[in-house]
Amino acid sequence: MFTAQFEQERPRLRAIAHRMLGSFAEADDAVQDAWLRVDRADTSGVDNPAAWLTTVVSRVCLNMLRDRREHAHEMPDPVIEKSEEPEQRAVTSDQVGLAMLIVLDSLKPDERLSFVLHDMFAVPFDDIAPLIEKTPATARQLASRARKRVQDRPAPDADLATQREVVQAFLNAAREGDLEGLVAVLHPDALLRAGALEVVGGRDVAGRASLFRQYATRAEIEFAVIGGEIGFITRVGGRPFSVMAFTVRDGRIAAIHVIQDQRQLASIIP
Known part of the structure; x- marks a missing residue:
């Protein structure tokens, strides 16, 4: 039984x-x-x-x-x-x-x-x-x-279509190496977390994000709903490279969470 x-x-x-x-x-x-x-x-x-x-x-x-003793992984699995x-x-009702x-x-x-x-x-x-x-x-x-x-916790913008427009603007600026364009789309107190790296402040995050240009032009980008918010999966040479999850609040990006651990990527990418 x-x-x-x-x-x-x-x-x-x-x-x-x-x-x-x-x-x-x-x-x-x-x-x-x-x-x-x-x-x-x-x-x-x-x-x-x-x-x-x-x-x-x-x-x-x-x-x-x-x-x-410490978190077994740097980011929760969305x-x-x-x-x-x-x-x-x-996002279905049984998701968080x-x-x-x-x-x-x-x-x-x-x-x-x-x-x-x-x-x-x-x-x-x-x-x-x-x-x-x-x-x-x-x-x-x-x-x-x-x-x-x-x-x-600050509530993100609810409309996914609007979120995507903001994230697309971020992606365009990153691909072009447009630092001021990145600053414009980021909250002044924006947070970037990528593994052990944590950067706070829109201009500092923009400086880090502009480095995305190094592989953004050759990476495959696939938009997705990640933990209920718009983000994207990047692949380089056909293999998963990262998941980037964005929190959009008041029409600008308040947080970017990057997952690059290969074992974690294997467990969360459908």
Whole structure:
């Protein structure tokens, strides 16, 4: 019975694990670990398999988060939707945007679990409390603290077509080595993150982005919806080189997140 139930619940369990861990590879590991635990457990007294499986995978994820000395990856894994006209694609209700994943990555493990389970999967605080060895009231406070962090993040422009126009202007300026054109399309306090590199300030980001010209003219560019926002995948010689995700706010680029790790690219590019 539980084999069939587990397979039925697997997509939801993987979604929980991805929101908890921010990595598809780690989410798959967590779900597999949960399955091994389920396979060894006595399930004869389980009367709510879905809730019990949620508890098992959540405990695995919590242990993984607590064991981290630092992030296992520099950027969370966003969901990427490829399309000829990605602005026509809407992010489905079961997806979480890159901006949200970045905020989740900044939370403490108990905060993250309380918020993800309660706010995203409607798990009662009475069921969350034993997982973190706290009272339901404390679990509620942790979720509230995390919720405030999430709500306080600047909201990007909602219209994907407008986002694409801005990102296209960035791409055009980068290809032409047009520093002032890049400055014009960037927020004064724009952020660029690429691996361990972090650059803040529109002109400084523009200076870095102008280096994109070195390979932009020979790179293949494929626009995509990356974590709910417009960005693009670059390939050089037919092989994935990077994913660039853009946060557009008030008609200008507020943040650029670059993923270049080959193992991470392999796990997120459809």
